[in-house]
Amino acid sequence: MSEELYKEMAQSIIDGDSDISTELAKKSIELNMHPLDSITKGFVIGVNYIGDQFGKGEAFLPELVMAGEAMKAAVAVLEPELIKLGGAREMMGRVVLATVEGDIHEIGKTLVGTMLSASGFEVVDLGVDQPADKIIGKALEINADLIGMSALLTTTMVRQREVIEELDKEGLRPRIKVMVGGAPITRDWVTKIKADGYSEDAIGAVKIAKELVGKADQ
Amino acid sequence: MEKLKFLSDDDVKRIHNATLRILNEVGYVWTHKQSLEILTGAGCKVKGNRVYFPPELVEDSIQKAGKRTAIRGRGGVTKTLGDGNLYFHNLGGARDIYDAKTGGHRIAELQDVRDSTRLLDALENCNTITPFFTPQDVPGELMSLAMYRHALPFTTKPLQGPGVQYGPETKFAVQMAEVIGNPKEVLTLALSPVSPLTIPDHEAEAVIEIARAGVAFGALPCPTAGATGPMTISGSIAQQNAETLAVVILAQLVNPGLPIIYCGRLAMMEPRLGSSVWGGVELALASAGTIQIGHHYGFPVNVYGFSTNAHVLDAQDGFERGLNAAIPALAGADELSGIGEMEAGVMGSYAQMVLDNELADSIQRLRRGFSADEDALGVDVIAAIMDGSRNFLGQKHTMKYLKAGEVQLTKLAERNSWETWERKGKQGMVERAVDEAERILREHQVEPLEPQQEKELDTIMAAAEKELVKKR
Numbered sequence: 001m002s003e004e005l006y007k008e009m010a011q012s013i014i015d016g017d018s019d020i021s022t023e024l025a026k027k028s029i030e031l032n033m034h035p036l037d038s039i040t041k042g043f044v045i046g047v048n049y050i051g052d053q054f055g056k057g058e059a060f061l062p063e064l065v066m067a068g069e070a071m072k073a074a075v076a077v078l079e080p081e082l083i084k085l086g087g088a089r090e091m092m093g094r095v096v097l098a099t100v101e102g103d104i105h106e107i108g109k110t111l112v113g114t115m116l117s118a119s120g121f122e123v124v125d126l127g128v129d130q131p132a133d134k135i136i137g138k139a140l141e142i143n144a145d146l147i148g149m150s151a152l153l154t155t156t157m158v159r160q161r162e163v164i165e166e167l168d169k170e171g172l173r174p175r176i177k178v179m180v181g182g183a184p185i186t187r188d189w190v191t192k193i194k195a196d197g198y199s200e201d202a203i204g205a206v207k208i209a210k211e212l213v214g215k216a217d218q
Numbered sequence: 219m220e221k222l223k224f225l226s227d228d229d230v231k232r233i234h235n236a237t238l239r240i241l242n243e244v245g246y247v248w249t250h251k252q253s254l255e256i257l258t259g260a261g262c263k264v265k266g267n268r269v270y271f272p273p274e275l276v277e278d279s280i281q282k283a284g285k286r287t288a289i290r291g292r293g294g295v296t297k298t299l300g301d302g303n304l305y306f307h308n309l310g311g312a313r314d315i316y317d318a319k320t321g322g323h324r325i326a327e328l329q330d331v332r333d334s335t336r337l338l339d340a341l342e343n344c345n346t347i348t349p350f351f352t353p354q355d356v357p358g359e360l361m362s363l364a365m366y367r368h369a370l371p372f373t374t375k376p377l378q379g380p381g382v383q384y385g386p387e388t389k390f391a392v393q394m395a396e397v398i399g400n401p402k403e404v405l406t407l408a409l410s411p412v413s414p415l416t417i418p419d420h421e422a423e424a425v426i427e428i429a430r431a432g433v434a435f436g437a438l439p440c441p442t443a444g445a446t447g448p449m450t451i452s453g454s455i456a457q458q459n460a461e462t463l464a465v466v467i468l469a470q471l472v473n474p475g476l477p478i479i480y481c482g483r484l485a486m487m488e489p490r491l492g493s494s495v496w497g498g499v500e501l502a503l504a505s506a507g508t509i510q511i512g513h514h515y516g517f518p519v520n521v522y523g524f525s526t527n528a529h530v531l532d533a534q535d536g537f538e539r540g541l542n543a544a545i546p547a548l549a550g551a552d553e554l555s556g557i558g559e560m561e562a563g564v565m566g567s568y569a570q571m572v573l574d575n576e577l578a579d580s581i582q583r584l585r586r587g588f589s590a591d592e593d594a595l596g597v598d599v600i601a602a603i604m605d606g607s608r609n610f611l612g613q614k615h616t617m618k619y620l621k622a623g624e625v626q627l628t629k630l631a632e633r634n635s636w637e638t639w640e641r642k643g644k645q646g647m648v649e650r651a652v653d654e655a656e657r658i659l660r661e662h663q664v665e666p667l668e669p670q671q672e673k674e675l676d677t678i679m680a681a682a683e684k685e686l687v688k689k690r
Contacts, residue, residue, distance in 0.1 A: 054490075057490045058490075059490075060489035060490060061444075061445075061487070061489055061490070061491070061492040062444065062489065102358075102383075104412055104416070104418050105412065107445055107446065108492065111492075129418075154311070154313045154352040154354070154358075154361070155352065155358040155359075155361045155362065155383070156358060157358075158357065158358040159358070183493070183564075184313055184564070188325070201491070201492065
């Protein structure tokens with residue numbers, strides 16, 4: 001019975017259907033299934049599948065976004081139950097995300113946030129146009145493991161370096177790891193500014209984030 | 219020649235009406251106080267962080283706007299967008315440079331801004347020049363200004379300003395233009411509002427600054443259909459139109475009659491990657507649609523023409539930019555952008571510039587079409603040769619039309635036999651383009667600025683650095 005339901009849960013994510021994923025999450029609670037099982041044996045399987053498909057060039061980006069949204073909807077139903085049971089979903093790590101100062105492009109960054117959440121990270125997304133001190137301040141406040149920064153413009157990507165320099169000056173690395181992204185970002189740039197990781201897309205970002213928090217195998 | 223049309227008159231009206239609805243009912247994210255005061259003073263409503271534009275104001279601003287844009291180079295040549303001709307200019311803002319000789323690429327620096335400008339100065343089909351590369355050896359705050367400053371000495375052609383984002387940037391760009399002439403005559407500036415339907419405060423400030431300076435203005439929204447615009451070409455054209463008109467309205471309220479260049483940069487999202495497709499033929503369709511809308515209002519229109527996603531000068535590069543240049547040209551574009559572009563605007567190359575210069579010849583030839591009048595039909599000539607030589611080689615009619623350009627001659631494209639081609643060294647078109655770019659860069663000299671002008675530009679850059687570069 002629950003096996004069947006797990007499959008439906010995964011499918012609802014693959015279909016990107018938030019209504020059905022919400023409904024299945026509610027149903028699992030009525031059936032007294034453990035919320036953690038619903039997440040890890042059901043919904044996450046769907047996220048992983050669509051992520052793999054995207055990585056192979058066989059799924060579209062909008063499918064990935066819709067899968068992320070469907071995952072969020074299911075987790076929103078299950079999380080309160082999990083807390084009631086005295087448990088919590090084991091977090092992969094805490095991440096502060098932001099688009100750097102002077103730049104207000106955030107579609108890619110928001111998608112990274114969605115995929116990180118869907119994969120078990122706790123994400124604080126500061127939004128756009130964020131100066132170094134705000135980003136670092138928030139990272140300290142929530143005791144973040146990771147800072148993720150995006151920039152779309154060649155004129156604003158230089159700000160990523162400022163944040164890293166500031167972190168180094170304060171002696172906050174390697175405690176806080178830094179990953180960067182955005183259209184103009186290249187591996188050369190990442191090496192030059194001494195960031196810890198980068199990815200060209202949201203699925204790769206999840207992989208890098210897991211590596212950076214030492215949980216590459218999960 | 220009849221213009222190529224993809225939209226019926228009804229379609230154009232529907233897109234216009236959709237635009238009015240977007241501006242009036244959906245609104246535009248706009249928080250810059252000073253410009254909001256100007257807009258509300260003209261009848262716009264503000265609710266939350268959005269501004270709503272009444273249709274009458276939209277129509278009125280379109281009507282008021284200047285429909286011809288002239289820009290003069292320091293060499294004295296003036297180019298007027300909207301005079302019925304098709305002009306070409308280059309891509310602006312590439313990060314990398316592709317080395318066609320080695321097949322490698324690297325980050326562009328200031329010297330590349332200088333060299334690319336000098337090369338484009340020599341290419342006869344590049345009618346105006348935009349500073350090409352974003353030099354990574356300059357602080358971000360000064361990048362746009364440095365591009366303009368270091369392009370100025372290396373061309374006498376009309377030089378468009380760099381893309382600006384900030385009010386102070388605009389101020390310094392205008393000051394630099396003053397060094398070579400009246401900014402109203404020697405400068406144009408462009409600015410990209412953020413899609414969907416958002417203008418950051420500093421950009422609104424820059425629009426006011428541009429309008430006050432009386433500098434011809436191109437709003438350059440860059441929606442990506444499926445990501446920052448609707449998935450449909452028509453829906454994204456309507457959104458792009460709203461994004462353009464909103465800033466045109468502000469510019470016209472600040473300076474009625476300010477000349478406007480209607481620009482389109484609409485591209486599709488590659489759904490498997492999330493990136494922009496500059497090489498697909500949808501770009502040509504979107505550009506052609508954009509031209510119809512801009513022309514409906516009477517604006518001169520600038521769209522992408524030479525564009526590709528390719529990383530090397532290969533078949534993909536050739537067919538993508540060929541199609542993407544031809545379609546908008548036939549749709550009546552006033553200006554095609556993109557000379558030298560590669561990798562969806564991320565990269566540029568000298569060999570590509572030379573290749574595009576040749577492609578531009580073919581595009582102009584396409585636009586010229588062909589005559590079908592009595593003389594061109596040449597029935598008398600046909601009759602004459604049938605009674606004589608039975609071929610047309612010795613006919614005056616033949617030479618007359620050859621001289622008039624009935625056959626476009628090529629410089630780089632190969633038309634010889636295998637044997638001749640082999641004997642001449644078996645070069646491909648790309649290799650010939652590489653050689654030609656090298657030759658031009660070796661030989662082509664541009665009349666320098668006066669020492670006094672150089673000094674003035676340096677002074678302005680120093681002031682800009684003092685005001686704009688953040689203390690680190």
